Amino acid sequence: MFPLNRPRWVLILSVLQACACAAVFARPLLAWGPHPDITRAALRVVPHMQEWEESLGKENIAALTQYCWMPDWRGQDLGVFYADDYLLVRPLPYHVSHVMPAVEAAFEVYFRRALQGLRTETPVNACRQLGTLVHFVEDVGAPPHAKPNCPHHSELENWVDAKQISIEGYQPRLLGNTDDEAWRGLKRRIDGLIAFSAERAERALPLVSSPNPDRTAVEPIILESALESARVTADLLYTVFTLSLRPADTPGAELTGTAVVPPLPGNDDQQVRIVLLNTDYATLATLPDGSGPEERTYRFAFHNLPTGQYQVLAYRPGAQAQVLETSLAPGEPAQLHFHLAPTDPPGNLVYNPDFSLETLKAGQPDRWTKSGVDAWVGTTIALRPGKRYRIGAVFRQVDATVEFLAPPGKRAGEQDAPLLRIVLTPRDGKAAEAVFEAQPGYPQLTVKIVTKDVPGEAVERVWVCEAD
Ligand SMILES: [Zn+2]
Structure with missing residues (x-):
């Protein structure tokens, strides 16, 4: 295993930035105005x-x-x-x-x-x-x-x-x-x-x-x-x-539960995804109203579900997915309690960093989108100004490349700044890691796996973690 506490090479980059969750409820720039x-x-x-x-x-x-x-x-x-x-x-x-x-x-x-x-x-x-x-x-x-x-x-x-x-x-x-x-x-x-x-x-x-x-x-x-x-x-x-919202003709089954997750500095209020595998049922577990910042027990609830055997998956970034089994029947509410283990390295902000989650479509890792003929792009990661980030990858193919891309923000004065791009290649045939510091003007980072194959063929896993 790649010794994560001793990166092979370290690169300090100055990255301009903006407010981390600027996207929250912001009006998109070009859209049906009203x-x-x-x-x-x-x-x-x-x-x-x-x-x-x-x-x-x-x-x-x-x-x-x-x-x-x-x-x-x-x-x-x-x-x-x-x-x-x-x-x-x-x-x-x-x-x-x-x-x-x-x-x-x-x-x-x-x-x-x-x-x-x-x-x-x-x-x-x-x-x-x-x-x-x-x-x-x-x-x-x-x-x-x-x-x-x-x-x-x-x-x-x-x-x-x-x-x-x-x-x-x-x-x-x-x-x-x-x-x-x-x-x-x-x-x-x-x-x-x-x-x-x-x-x-x-x-x-x-x-x-x-x-x-x-x-x-x-x-x-x-x-x-x-x-x-x-x-x-x-x-x-x-x-x-x-x-x-009218009463169901035939009452369905009820499934409730909790999910305890490891800390995720930089995205710790993110909710937990709950998926009934191989069905169209999925939801998010949320924190109870009024729970404090140290509270990490998320709760979820389904009702009116069809009777049957289910494999239920819980996932959020920074944690490994966990699958539990349950059997549902009307009038017999079922409960499940998840306890998710941290990622390696802990606090990984990348969604589905080892490409193992495939809840939507076989052969398509969740939240990785094909971009052109030779790349896959992950979900955006909000950057916090002044924070240092460890970014890295463990490779399977020697010619694979992982790019960490920070586009300039969309606010006035930011658009003209250059795209920041950090490219990692398997320096020693297996892994690479770098560190950069986020600064104003660049609110988010995306990870791009450059490969003609599915990403998991080229790269074992990637990470972006707050370094301090
Ligand atoms: Zn639209």
């Missing part, structure tokens, strides 16, 4: 809201105005969870485009996943998951998302006065009484929204592409799309709440 405003307008008219708030918690429903950004945060660490916890699912184990026609792959998958979340998970998990569906449905109401290959994307989705988005008086429709019927109803509604907004794109395009475009002439057209998006979103929310 997502939160559309969601808020829809929530205001959804019938029986008091009932839904009693089931899910007022704060969780209100948070939909933020969770509706979820797909725009893909690959991001949002502080206590990763956006990908609610984006990557077994029927869709990769990120989809947000524009027509490719976005059509998202709707049915996330509709059924949202119903599943509301029926089987805790309200906080269910509402985050629902945010993903809400985003994609709202997105196709943006004119440049509805019209394929639409130019002037930014103007056509941002030239709108968000304060005018209100659908007071609109009566949301129940889109069906069963899941299948509701899916067909939603599909028709989405198809209608796409046609509606593609027509607005055609009307607004000559205006925005003229030499001196008159924004005031464009805004009313984009507003029509925003209002129709809000109406469809209201139908959608009313329908998923109605279908998923």
Whole structure:
């Protein structure tokens, strides 16, 4: 084993940086401007809201105005969870485009996943998951998302006065009484929204592409799309709440439990992923409200699960995954208690650093995305200014390369800074390690495995740990 306390070579780099979790609930730079405003307008008219708030918690429903950004945060660490916890699912184990026609792959998958979340998970998990569906449905109401290959994307989705988005008086429709019927109803509604907004794109395009475009002439057209998006979103929310929060025809099984995790300096409030292996059921274990910083016992809960034997996996970065078995039956609540061992080296901030987690798709390590023909990129890691980081890799192939990439931040004054790139190769045929210090201007780091094979063929494991 590579002696981790005696690195073969050490490199001190000065890296510029920014605030570590800057991504948390930040508005993406280029996006359908009024997502939160559309969601808020829809929530205001959804019938029986008091009932839904009693089931899910007022704060969780209100948070939909933020969770509706979820797909725009893909690959991001949002502080206590990763956006990908609610984006990557077994029927869709990769990120989809947000524009027509490719976005059509998202709707049915996330509709059924949202119903599943509301029926089987805790309200906080269910509402985050629902945010993903809400985003994609709202997105196709943006004119440049509805019209394929639409130019002037930014103007056509941002030239709108968000304060005018209100659908007071609109009566949301129940889109069906069963899941299948509701899916067909939603599909028709989405198809209608796409046609509606593609027509607005055609009307607004000559205006925005003229030499001196008159924004005031464009805004009313984009507003029509925003209002129709809000109406469809209201139908959608009313329908998923109605279908998923009514008592189940046949009671399902309950599974609760705890997960104790080792410390993870730099990401210690990250929640714990719980996966029922070889099924579509997954959730996050959260800390109980009011628990202190030293508290590391996360809790999870599923209800309405199908009867059967399950292998249940718990994982969070900085820990090794653990799998426990359980048998579920209605009326016999089951409990599982996980105690996760630390990674080697401890405090590894890389998600799935040895590529052994494959809960979504065989042959595709969780949270590693193929980039071009010869590379795989991992989940972003938030850097803290002034911290020194140990970065390293143990290699299997002598010609493999691992790159640690820190792009400049997106805030004013940061964008023009150069990309920082530290390349590790197997110096002694097996391993390499370096140290660098994070400084303002570079908020995050990603790890890239350069190989034509799957990453685990080329590299045994990688690490990024706070050094002090
Ligand atoms: Zn989007």
